[in-house]
Amino acid sequence: MSESVQTAGAKAAGVPDTSGTRAVTVVDRVFRNPVLGPLAALVLACVVFSLLTDNFFSVNNFSLILQQSVVVGTLALGQTIIILTGGIDLANGAIMVLGTLVIAKIAADSLNLQLPALFVGLLVCAALGAVSGLIVSRLGLPPFIVTLGLLTILQAASRLYTKETVVVEPGPLTFLSSGTYLFGYFRITLGVVVVLLSVAVLHYALTRTAWGRHVYAVGNNELAAKRTGINTKRVLMSVYVLAGVLYALAALQAFGRSPATSPNAFPTANLDTITAVVIGGTSLFGGRGTVLGSYLGALIVLVLQSGLTQAGIDPLYQNIVTGILVIAAVALDTVTRKKAR
Amino acid sequence: MNDIVLEARGIVKRYGHVTAVAGADFDLRAGEILAVIGDNGAGKSSLIKVLSGDVVPDAGEVLLDGKPVHFKSPHDAQLAGIETVYQDLAMAPALDIATNLFLGREIRRKGPLGSVLRMLDVKEMRAQSRQQMDALGITTLQSITQPVDSLSGGQRQTVAVARAAAFGRRVVIMDEPTAALGVRESKGVLDLIRRIRDTGIPVVLISHDMPAVFEVADRIHIHRLGRRACVVRPGDHEMNEVVGIMTGALPPPAAAEAS
Numbered sequence: 399m400s401e402s403v404q405t406a407g408a409k410a411a412g413v414p415d416t417s418g419t420r421a422v423t424v425v426d427r428v429f430r431n432p433v434l435g436p437l438a439a440l441v442l443a444c445v446v447f448s449l450l451t452d453n454f455f456s457v458n459n460f461s462l463i464l465q466q467s468v469v470v471g472t473l474a475l476g477q478t479i480i481i482l483t484g485g486i487d488l489a490n491g492a493i494m495v496l497g498t499l500v501i502a503k504i505a506a507d508s509l510n511l512q513l514p515a516l517f518v519g520l521l522v523c524a525a526l527g528a529v530s531g532l533i534v535s536r537l538g539l540p541p542f543i544v545t546l547g548l549l550t551i552l553q554a555a556s557r558l559y560t561k562e563t564v565v566v567e568p569g570p571l572t573f574l575s576s577g578t579y580l581f582g583y584f585r586i587t588l589g590v591v592v593v594l595l596s597v598a599v600l601h602y603a604l605t606r607t608a609w610g611r612h613v614y615a616v617g618n619n620e621l622a623a624k625r626t627g628i629n630t631k632r633v634l635m636s637v638y639v640l641a642g643v644l645y646a647l648a649a650l651q652a653f654g655r656s657p658a659t660s661p662n663a664f665p666t667a668n669l670d671t672i673t674a675v676v677i678g679g680t681s682l683f684g685g686r687g688t689v690l691g692s693y694l695g696a697l698i699v700l701v702l703q704s705g706l707t708q709a710g711i712d713p714l715y716q717n718i719v720t721g722i723l724v725i726a727a728v729a730l731d732t733v734t735r736k737k738a739r
Numbered sequence: 740m741n742d743i744v745l746e747a748r749g750i751v752k753r754y755g756h757v758t759a760v761a762g763a764d765f766d767l768r769a770g771e772i773l774a775v776i777g778d779n780g781a782g783k784s785s786l787i788k789v790l791s792g793d794v795v796p797d798a799g800e801v802l803l804d805g806k807p808v809h810f811k812s813p814h815d816a817q818l819a820g821i822e823t824v825y826q827d828l829a830m831a832p833a834l835d836i837a838t839n840l841f842l843g844r845e846i847r848r849k850g851p852l853g854s855v856l857r858m859l860d861v862k863e864m865r866a867q868s869r870q871q872m873d874a875l876g877i878t879t880l881q882s883i884t885q886p887v888d889s890l891s892g893g894q895r896q897t898v899a900v901a902r903a904a905a906f907g908r909r910v911v912i913m914d915e916p917t918a919a920l921g922v923r924e925s926k927g928v929l930d931l932i933r934r935i936r937d938t939g940i941p942v943v944l945i946s947h948d949m950p951a952v953f954e955v956a957d958r959i960h961i962h963r964l965g966r967r968a969c970v971v972r973p974g975d976h977e978m979n980e981v982v983g984i985m986t987g988a989l990p991p992p993a994a995a996e997a998s
Contacts, residue, residue, distance in 0.1 A: 607857040608845035611834065615842055618831035625793075625829035626843035627814040685833045 432679045432687060435730070436694040439677070443698060447705030454708045461585045463700045468574070468589040469494075469655060470670045471696045472648040474678075475600050476527075476641030477671040478692040482604075483637050484617040484684025485534060485541030489526070490645050491667035492552035497523045497649035498659040499556055502564035505571060512570045520646040526552070527642020528635070535634035549668070556661040563660040566653055574654025589654040593693070596647065600689045613637060617684030673699060673720060676727045681735065698723070742769045743805070744941050745790065745821070745910050750799035752785045759785040761965030762799070767910065772932060772942045774952040777962030778986055784914070786962065787945055791823040791912050792816030803909065822907030826915045828899045832888035836880060837861075837868040839887055840902045871905045875934055879927065893924030900928060904935045911935055912943040917951050929955050949978050961985050 448455035473490050480487045497519040504515035526548065533544045566572065577587035604610035612633045615623040624630045652659065671692075678695030680687025699720055706716045747765040751758070759782045767773050777783040788794035790801065792810030800807050803819055810816045813823065830839050841864045847853035848860045868883045877897055880890070887895060896916055903911045913932065917925040925948070932955055936942050946952050952959060953973045961968045961984050968984055969991035976992075983989030 602856075606859055606861075608847070608859060609857070611838055611842065611845060611859075614834060615831040618833050619829070621827075622829035622831060623842070625813050625823070625825060627817050628843045629814075685831065 433690050433694065436678050436691045436698065440694050440698050440701065443701045443705065447701065447708065451705065451708040454705050457584050459704060459708075463697065463704055464590045465587055465655070466700050467693070467696050468587075468593045468651040469648050469664070470667060470674060470699075471593045471693050472596060472644055472651050473667055474671040474674040474692040474696050475596055475689050476644035476648075477675050478678075478680055478687060478689045479600070479604070479613060479637045480541065480641050481672075481675055481680055481682060482613050482617045482684060482687055483634055484620070485634075485637075486545065486672070486682070487530070487641060488542065488545040488668060489530070489548040489552060490641070490648075490671055491664050492549050492556070493523050493526045493642065494645045494648045494652065494667065495659070495661065495663050496526075496552050496556050496559070497646050498652050498663065499560055499564060499661065501571065501649060501653070502566050502659050503560060505566050505569075506564065509567055509569045512566070516571060516650065519649055520643065523646035523649065524639055524642040527638045527640070527645070531635040531638025534638065535631040553661070559661075561661065563658050565658045568657065571650070571653045572657055574651055587654065589651050592647075593651065596644070597689055597693045604689060609633070609636070614685055617686075619685075670696070670699065673724050676724050676731075679727070679731070681731045682728065683731075683735065686731075743767065744769050744803070745943075746802040746805075747786070747790065748800050748802070750786060750789055750801070751797045752782075752789060752794060753797055758965055760789070760796070763962070763966045765790070765960065765967065767941050767943055768958075769941055770936065770939060771957040772936050772944055772955050773958050773960055774944045774946060774956035775960045775962060776946065776949075776952060776981070776985055781962045781985075782965040783945060783962040787823075787912060787914060787943070790816070790910075790943070791821060793823075817906065820907060820909035821912065822903035822910070823912040824896075824899045824903045824914065824916055826918060828895055830887050830895065830899065833886055835884045835886050836890075836898055837865045837883045839898060840864070840868045840871070840905065844906065867905075871901055875901055875904060875931060877901060877931070891924075893920050893927060896920060896924070896928055897931065900931050900935075904931075904938070904940065907935075907940055909940070910943065911940055912945075914945045915947065916944070917946065917948050925951060949982065953978055961991070963987060 453459065473494060476490055477487055500522050501515045501519035504518055505512045530541070530544050530548060533539050534541050574589035574592060575587060577585050580586050604613060612623065612628050615626070615628060616630050616633050620630055623633075652664070674695035675687070675692045676682065676695070677698055678687070678691030678693070680691060702719055702723075703713075703716045706719065707713065743766045745765070745767040747763065750760050750763045750765070752760040761782070763782065763786050765786060775783050775787065785794060789796045792813045792815050795811060801810070802808065803821070808819055810819070816823070831842060834842070846860045846864050846867075848858045852858040853860070865883050872880060872883070879894055879897060887898065890898070900913070900916065903913070916928050916932070920928060929951055932942055932944060944952070944956060956973055958970050958972055959981060960970050961981065963985060971981060971992065980989060984991050
């Protein structure tokens with residue numbers, strides 16, 4: 399900070415200028431606490447389904463929903479940080495699936511190979527993230543196109559690599575499936591603990607470190623970020639590589655859910671992550687949003703599916719409801735952005 | 740009073756076949772507000788971009804305190820103590836004022852919280868932001884935790900100027916700071932520019948706003964056809980004379996250097 403001359407006159411002359419400041423409205427409060435919206439939606443959905451159906455409100459059902467959230471929840475974290483920079487990742491499901499295939503094939507022969515296989519899978523996913531990151535940050539190509547190309551390539555590559563279903567033996571790769579009963583009857587798996595920890599760690603990194611602020615700044619206004627001295631290329635690169643690492647973690651979570659994998663696994667994972675991120679209140683335009691919201695978004699979709707199933711409604715209606723929710727969330731974001739201008 | 744802080748000699752910058760800057764000189768003295776004016780296309784923005792590290796010149800040299808410097812990026816210029824306020828403000832609208840002030844220069848907590856967990860010292864940054872606003876006599880901002888997109892144009896400009904003043908140890912460069920502002924807001928920003936000068940940091944003011952230039956500038960650098968036509972003092976010339984020199988209607992005064 400520079401030493402400055404404080405003149406008494408300057409202070410006395412300054413009249414508070416409130417002409418440009420809007421009054422704080424309810425919309426602003428929701429906007430300032432971006433997790434509030436998705437949290438309210440989640441609670442509301444839970445209350446409604448608990449009242450409408452007999453079986454929704456049960457310890458077993460809540461435990462199941464949490465367990466179902468681990469794969470898409472983890473993928474959605476990577477999707478969130480990429481969308482925060484103003485990008486989008488269409489290939490995250492494909493990266494994870496290739497990761498599971500690489501891991502499963504290497505570990506096929508021996509239990510001892512499971513940990514090395516996991517390490518190779520981690521490298522593959524991180525490297526694929528790095529490829530997207532390099533093309534986006536160095537060549538400046540739109541992330542939509544880059545990851546669409548990568549998706550197409552990886553879908554073919556996975557099938558060239560193996561066409562069959564590969565199963566891993568119970569061992570280090572499946573340890574996330576192990577669990578314990580809380581309070582005697584609420585089953586909680588290690589996978590659930592790990593996904594909650596992942597959310598917490600990433601939330602900390604985004605809100606309490608300089609790196610996190612730079613991620614938001616790049617998504618807000620890349621040129622401005624560059625001009626304040628932020629190395630925007632390095633920030634973008636770090637985001638895509640970290641997303642790749644999270645996709646590898648999602649691959650491990652996938653083995654915690656099921657030991658079998660195939661090139662056809664998780665066909666909707668990618669769109670599910672975008673749905674979760676959008677419902678979670680993150681702006682597709684970048685610069686606004688939270689990972690906590692994205693995880694809540696993933697839970698909201700699962701609660702809707704569970705609740706509508708319990709209510710005996712055709713599963714196809716679940717997709718219709720989810721679709722409406724996505725459009726409503728984006729509409730809300732657009733309205734808030736317009737208000738903020 | 741005559742020590743030159745920032746100097747440029749024979750700067751050339753070409754874009755393809757277009758020569759934007761054709762051997763331009765520039766000097767900024769300690770404790771002054773130097774206005775840089777010129778018609779559109781005269782090459783003043785390119786010259787300023789060279790000084791702020793945004794553009795690397797094809798020829799010529801830049802000297803800071805008499806020593807040659809070679810800026811490859813705005814970051815290099817910032818490290819040397821030269822801060823620039825851009826016309827399209829360099830801010831992240833969704834982040835709050837204090838965060839924007841310290842963007843790219845965040846302060847971490849002391850001890851392992853900062854070094855291991857990389858935790859930011861939000862409290863300290865907010866305190867310093869408030870201190871900076873007080874030091875500059877800025878009273879138009881209600882709260883340092885307001886997001887920038889809730890501010891008016893003048894308030895945003897104020898934040899950008901405060902940031903430049905906080906970190907510009909040697910020079911503050913401002914590109915058209917009053918262009919988008921109303922009369923009252925312009926006056927506030929001009930006062931702010933004076934206060935920065937009074938703290939001992941010289942200011943380069945690029946502006947089309949002639950009344951503003953004549954109000955605050957100590958000297959006026961008139962740029963024409965890619966180079967410096969002359970430097971005048973506002974007291975020695977009428978506004979229409981200066982505009983005449985700028986557009987080529989009048990020849991530059993014989994004793995070109997205002998001393």
